[in-house]
Amino acid sequence: MSGADDHxxxxxxxxxxxxxxxxxxxxxRSQLLHEYGVxxxxxxxxxxxxxxxxxxxxxGLPGTNLQDRFIxxxxxxxxxx
Numbered sequence: 632m633s634g635a636d637d638h639x640x641x642x643x644x645x646x647x648x649x650x651x652x653x654x655x656x657x658x659x660r661s662q663l664l665h666e667y668g669v670x671x672x673x674x675x676x677x678x679x680x681x682x683x684x685x686x687x688x689x690x691g692l693p694g695t696n697l698q699d700r701f702i703x704x705x706x707x708x709x710x711x712x
Contacts, residue, residue, distance in 0.1 A: 638662065640681070643688035653700060655681075660704055671705065678702050 637649045638659035647656040655663065655678070667674035682701040689697060 642684070645685045645689060655701065655704075664706075671708070675702065675705065678705070 638654070638656055639648045640646070640654035641648045645654050646652065647654045647659065650656050650658065663674060663678075667677075678701050682697055685697055685701065686694065
């Protein structure tokens with residue numbers, strides 16, 4: 632049976648427990664966007680806390696790579712003219 636926790640991060644490597652890709656993997660990204668809906672601020676806070684933990688665990692990786700991985704994929708808000 633498939634559940635919401637199928638694509639959980641395995642630490643300290645921060646890989647997906649289901650597909651083995653870097654977490655958050657594409658399926659988890661879609662799931663997070665769906666779960667948080669319009670509350671992108673809370674999604675950013677959640678992913679920011681994950682980023683902070685991953686930065687501790689993955690000290691050998693450049694911070695910009697981790698930032699792109701955890702937060703850089705989020706859709707940007709549309710600007711109003």
